[in-house]
Amino acid sequence: MSRAGGAGVRGDRVSRADGAGVRRDRVSAVRVAPRTALVLILASLAAAVTFAWPLFTPVRPESTARTGEAPLIFLVLLPVLVALVLAELTSGGIDSKALAMLGVLAAVNAALRPLGAGTAGIETVFFLLVLAGRVFGPGFGFLLGSTSLFASALLTAGVGPWLPFQMLAASWIGLGAGLLPSRLRGRAETAVLAGYGLFAAYGYGLLMNLWFWPFGTGADTQLSYLPGAPLTENLHRFAVFTAVTSTFGWDTGRAVTTAVAIVVVGPAVLVALRRAARRAAFDAPVTFAAAPAGGPDPVRRPTVDGPGPGRRSAGFPPSTGA
Amino acid sequence: MSGPTVARSPAVTRARLPRVLHPGAWWWWALGLATAASRTGNPLLLALLVAAAALVVTRRRGDAPWALAFRMYLLLGAVVVATRVLFRVVLGGGQGEHVLLRLPEIPLPAWAAGIRLFGPVAVEQVLGGLYDGLRLATMLVCLGAANALANPKRLLKAVPGALYAVGTAVVVALSVAPQLVESVQRVRRARRLRGAGGRRMRLLHGVALPVLADALDRSLALAAAMDSRGYGRTAAVPAGARALTGALVLAGLVGVCAGTYGLLDATSPGYLGLPMLVTGLVTAVAGMLLAGRRVHRSRYRPDRWRLPELLVAGCGVLAAGLTTLAVDVHPVLLHPPVSPPTWPELSPLTVAAVAVAVVPAWLAPPPPSAPAAVAHPSVPVGGPR
Numbered sequence: 194m195s196r197a198g199g200a201g202v203r204g205d206r207v208s209r210a211d212g213a214g215v216r217r218d219r220v221s222a223v224r225v226a227p228r229t230a231l232v233l234i235l236a237s238l239a240a241a242v243t244f245a246w247p248l249f250t251p252v253r254p255e256s257t258a259r260t261g262e263a264p265l266i267f268l269v270l271l272p273v274l275v276a277l278v279l280a281e282l283t284s285g286g287i288d289s290k291a292l293a294m295l296g297v298l299a300a301v302n303a304a305l306r307p308l309g310a311g312t313a314g315i316e317t318v319f320f321l322l323v324l325a326g327r328v329f330g331p332g333f334g335f336l337l338g339s340t341s342l343f344a345s346a347l348l349t350a351g352v353g354p355w356l357p358f359q360m361l362a363a364s365w366i367g368l369g370a371g372l373l374p375s376r377l378r379g380r381a382e383t384a385v386l387a388g389y390g391l392f393a394a395y396g397y398g399l400l401m402n403l404w405f406w407p408f409g410t411g412a413d414t415q416l417s418y419l420p421g422a423p424l425t426e427n428l429h430r431f432a433v434f435t436a437v438t439s440t441f442g443w444d445t446g447r448a449v450t451t452a453v454a455i456v457v458v459g460p461a462v463l464v465a466l467r468r469a470a471r472r473a474a475f476d477a478p479v480t481f482a483a484a485p486a487g488g489p490d491p492v493r494r495p496t497v498d499g500p501g502p503g504r505r506s507a508g509f510p511p512s513t514g515a
Numbered sequence: 516m517s518g519p520t521v522a523r524s525p526a527v528t529r530a531r532l533p534r535v536l537h538p539g540a541w542w543w544w545a546l547g548l549a550t551a552a553s554r555t556g557n558p559l560l561l562a563l564l565v566a567a568a569a570l571v572v573t574r575r576r577g578d579a580p581w582a583l584a585f586r587m588y589l590l591l592g593a594v595v596v597a598t599r600v601l602f603r604v605v606l607g608g609g610q611g612e613h614v615l616l617r618l619p620e621i622p623l624p625a626w627a628a629g630i631r632l633f634g635p636v637a638v639e640q641v642l643g644g645l646y647d648g649l650r651l652a653t654m655l656v657c658l659g660a661a662n663a664l665a666n667p668k669r670l671l672k673a674v675p676g677a678l679y680a681v682g683t684a685v686v687v688a689l690s691v692a693p694q695l696v697e698s699v700q701r702v703r704r705a706r707r708l709r710g711a712g713g714r715r716m717r718l719l720h721g722v723a724l725p726v727l728a729d730a731l732d733r734s735l736a737l738a739a740a741m742d743s744r745g746y747g748r749t750a751a752v753p754a755g756a757r758a759l760t761g762a763l764v765l766a767g768l769v770g771v772c773a774g775t776y777g778l779l780d781a782t783s784p785g786y787l788g789l790p791m792l793v794t795g796l797v798t799a800v801a802g803m804l805l806a807g808r809r810v811h812r813s814r815y816r817p818d819r820w821r822l823p824e825l826l827v828a829g830c831g832v833l834a835a836g837l838t839t840l841a842v843d844v845h846p847v848l849l850h851p852p853v854s855p856p857t858w859p860e861l862s863p864l865t866v867a868a869v870a871v872a873v874v875p876a877w878l879a880p881p882p883p884s885a886p887a888a889v890a891h892p893s894v895p896v897g898g899p900r
Contacts, residue, residue, distance in 0.1 A: 228761050235768035242775040249779045265553060266778070266789070273796055274771070280677035280803045281764060287680045289746050290738040296687025297734035301727065303688060304695050340681060344688035347581070347667045353588075353658050408595075408651060461724050469731035473738070 220470045222291040223282060223332030232281040233335070233368075236274045240361055243267040243274075244400055247407045247418035248427045272357040275364075279339060282332055290473040291329075295336055298325050302337070303345035318345075319366060319397070319447070320454035321462070323390050326370030327382075328466040329475075334367025355404070362400045366393040383459050390451040398444035402435040533883045535577070538665030539673060540824035540879075544571075545661030547831025548872050551838035552653035555849040556646040557859045560838075560869070561653040565592075567873040568660040575875065576663045577882040588659025592652030599648030603640045605632055613638040613856065642853040669818055676807030683746065687737065691730070698729045756805075763802025770795020827875045837868035 225233070242249075246267060287295075298321065305317040322341060326334025339360040346352050346359075370389060377385055407418055418427050545568070552564050569585070576582040604618075618633035668689065674682040702725045774792025841864035842849045851859035 228765070232764055232768060235765070235772055239768065239771045239775050242779065246775075246779060266792070270771070270775075270792070270796065273800060276678060277764060277768070277799055277803055279681045280675075280806065283680035284677065284760075284806055288738075289741040290735065292680060292684055292746070293687060293734040293738035293741060294731070295684040297691050297730050297737070299684060299688035300691035300695060301730055304692050336681065336684070340684045340688060344685050344692070347685070347689060348692060352662050352667070353655060458719060458723065461720065462727060465724060465728050465731060468728075469735065472735055 220328070220473075220475045221330035221332065222294065222470070222473075222475045223287060223330065223336060225282070225330075225332040229281050229284075229332075233278055236278045237365070240271060240274050243271045244358065244403050247403075248424055248431065250418065268354050271361065275339065275357050275361055278364075279336065282336060288475060291333060291475060294329070294469065294473065295333065295340055298337055299340040299344045302341035303348050306341075306345045317450065317454070318342075318363070319394055319451045320390060320459070322363060322367050323370040323386055323393065323451070323455060324459060324462050325466060326367035327373060327386060328463060328470055329371070331368045331371030334369075334371040335364040336367075338363035338365070338367035355401075358401065358404045362397050366397060369393065382463075383456060386459060387452045387455045390455045391448045394448035394451045395444055398447060399435060403431065406431060406434055533881045535666055535669065535882060536575075536664075536827060536879050537673075537818040537820055537824045538667070538670040539818075540820070540827045541665040542661045542670070543828035544831030544872075544875055545657045545664075547828075547833070547835040548660070549654040549657040550835040551868055551872070552650055552657060554835075554838045554842050555865075556650055557849050557851055557861070557865070558646055558649050559859045559861055560849070560865050561649045563861075563866075563869040564653050564872060565656050567869055568657050570873055571876040571879075572660045572663050574877075575879050575882060577666075579666065581667060582663045585659050585663040588656050588662070591659075592656050595652045595655065596645065596648035599644040599651070600641055603644035604636050615641065638856050639853045642856055646851070646853070672814060673818060675804055676812065677803045679807070679812065691733070691737075694733070695726065695730065698726050698733075702726055702729070760802045760806040763805065764799050767795045767797070767799025767802060770798060823879055826878050830871050830874050830878070834868045834872040837864055837871060841865045841868065 302318050302321055305321065318341060322334070322338055325337055329337075342356065342360045342363050346356050370386070370393075373385060373389060418430065548564055548568060552561060555561065569589075572585050576585070614635045614637050617635045620634045621632040668686070671682045671686055699722065702722050706721055770791055772795075773787060774789065774795050777787030777791055778789060780787075838849075841862055844864065845862050848860050848862045849865070851857060
């Protein structure tokens with residue numbers, strides 16, 4: 194825990210050093226403008242319906258005739274919504290440091306995912322997503338959720354209709370982690386993050402069940418959704434379906450793994466992530482200054498205002514496979 | 516998987532040379548097949564569609580890792596069919612006249628929605644679950660075919676300009692993931708040289724965290740390299756244009772929200788449902804594409820839509836169209852009645868649809884088979900002659 198405390202002190206120093214009159218308790222690697230936030234909220238509202246439509250389907254003659262097609266409409270709708278939000282989040286021009294960090298963390302997540310795939314309920318994706326969302330902010334957390342699951346789907350060749358739903362649910366988890374109260378440090382922070390990890394893991398399982406419910410059961414079993422039935426009736430059926438199929442197995446395993454991972458490695462990982470965030474100096478404005486006459490390096494190159502000595506030492510490798 | 520027909524023929528035309536087809540063409544074809552499958556519950560037609568997809572995959576897939584995933588999708592489809600039927604048997608409620616067997620009933624208490632497990636199992640019930648599951652499984656297998664045939668890395672190159680940044684992040688992720696293995700090996704070698712033991716918690720702090728720190732450092736180095744090459748830079752966009760695209764996206768999303776509400780609310784007028792949803796979606800996507808068009812980026816060796824691409828995509832669309840037409844002409848043939856259960860039949864139109872769907876097995880150019888061509892998929896005409 195002493196290491197986490199150290200991170201807190203360093204984090205505060207960052208906030209004092211680079212804040213040009215701006216109160217900043219944590220970095221925000223991807224800026225979320227008000228317009229972007231509005232797009233995010235509207236798209237999330239519509240996307241929530243693509244998860245939860247079985248709870249609200251009306252009984253209407255032409256609608257019941259189309260029940261076979263209603264899921265397909267939402268299957269087409271959701272990928273477009275996800276693409277819209279991702280495009281909007283990156284429309285202002287994403288910093289190349291944030292882009293590289295996004296890619297590398299998504300790679301780590303994608304590499305972590307198969308570790309748990311063979312064992313029932315062990316899910317190793319979410320703890321890093323929660324921690325990274327916490328350190329790098331809500332916008333970055335949202336992007337990381339999407340890119341992690343997309344990259345892992347490509348690596349293990351699991352692209353299917355479920356992918357946009359998984360991407361969005363994971364993105365919401367990363368977003369929520371970025372929105373947690375920012376003052377907390379030390380043990381309290383670890384406890385809050387672990388609690389959030391538990392909540393997020395169960396929530397993810399619930400959302401995925403909600404999505405799979407109409408496809409898994411078909412239209413006319415006793416656990417299927419009932420068009421036109423009151424909300425409570427459908428909720429009851431869904432609760433039984435999810436309890437029977439996954440809550441006590443997969444979901445609990447996922448929640449426990451996530452919380453334990455956050456408690457055990459969380460403080461150390463937070464230190465590493467905050468160190469990287471400090472070195473990257475995301476919010477520092479980039480200015481171009483003339484090189485001193487007769488200096489060793491006559492080429493003009495950008496310098497970073499604020500604490501970023503490590504940035505220059507990062508070096509320029511010949512090719513890093515971008 | 517090397518096209519022997521091409522190697523034998525002395526007068527190979529350029530279109531028949533082994534090369535990687537544009538991934539978008541395979542996705543159009545597969546989505547067309549999936550649409551065709553979604554229109555029908557006829558098990559014979561669905562089985563024929565699966566067979567068509569499987570034949571095209573076996574003839575035209577390369578030997579990249581994603582090409583081997585088709586088997587997984589077949590397995591997944593089987594699981595979907597099995598769960599559907601199982602759900603019908605366990606929770607079906609026993610509708611139907613032709614009872615196959617009677618299982619003992621287990622009534623559950625009221626908190627479990629008062630459902631009853633098992634009970635009589637009717638043919639109609641099982642067949643309904645089977646047809647339903649088969650339809651879903653066929654759509655999955657069609658998507659699996661696209662996964663096996665299309666190169667995801669090349670597909671990422673073709674994403675619209677507005678998604679360029681996200682596409683780049685995913686490309687970075689795909690390239691960095693193999694390097695993590697090398698990073699783990701390096702850290703472990705360094706630990707062994709220092710004579711460190713391998714207890715579990717030590718392993719975590721001694722290996723996992725250095726690997727993470729290494730990856731984060733790598734990302735900063737990568738960002739510097741990308742900066743120096745001009746990645747992640749955006750052109751100045753006039754304020755008016757930004758406002759226009761923003762307004763389009765926002766108005767479109769409001770339309771989408773209203774449309775989904777209208778679709779699910781029985782009392783709302785009809786125009787508030789699907790038409791509103793589609794209008795909103797088109798508006799928002801137009802705004803997104805408009806935003807992407809303002810940024811000009813050159814592409815290295817872009818995939819082009821040549822004749823084989825158009826033909827393959829056309830086959831998928833035509834198969835979907837023929838099936839839709841067949842549904843309109845003979846609704847009974849495509850949704851075989853389950854009560855009383857009858858043998859499903861095929862009509863000439865549906866057979867034509869399947870025939871069209873399978874044509875890409877010969878129309879598409881064979882994939883390049885040499886390992887070098889897989890490692891560098893941008894080589895357009897590789898492969899042995």
